[in-house]
Amino acid sequence: MAQGRRRGLDYTPLFMFLLSKVGRPWDEVFSEAVSRLDRREPIFWMVSLHRDGAEPYIAVSGSSYFSGLYVDEEGVLRKVDSALDETSLAPSCKCCTHTFNGKPFTRKFRQG
Ligand SMILES: [Zn+2]
Structure with a gap:
């Protein structure tokens, strides 16, 4: 991966x-x-201008995740799912440190 960076x-x-x-x-x-x-493009990887179709989270790389955001009817920036955090998702492999909003996942990788 280092090469592509x-x-x-x-x-x-x-x-x-x-x-x-x-x-x-x-x-x-x-x-x-x-x-x-x-x-401007990277802003819209994370932010949807409408709630419809907004993703609860985005995967920036295989191991770096962030909350999906949207703009509500009042023009205020919101999280699509505010309950999601570093305890919510399971890592997809054992070798990488997975993070959610910059914090390491607390769940462990489980085969299958
Ligand atoms: Zn890995």
Whole structure:
């Protein structure tokens, strides 16, 4: 995997930024996020502008997961499923450290 990792491809700081803005007006969050980026696309990996079709979580790489976010009717940024956290998902392999919103999974890998 190290080979495919180019400078600028790690959007973890963006995703952590967006997470920290849950509950804030989307317009405000979006303009701040855009001002830090060279392109807008990665914002929408995590944020849906409508609840319909919004994913409860996103997998950024095989082992890095983040909450899915959406913008509610009042224009406020929300988590699709606020009950999801690092205790919710099981790792898909044994060799990698899986994280949810930057925190290591607490569940262990189980074969089959
Ligand atoms: Zn692995």
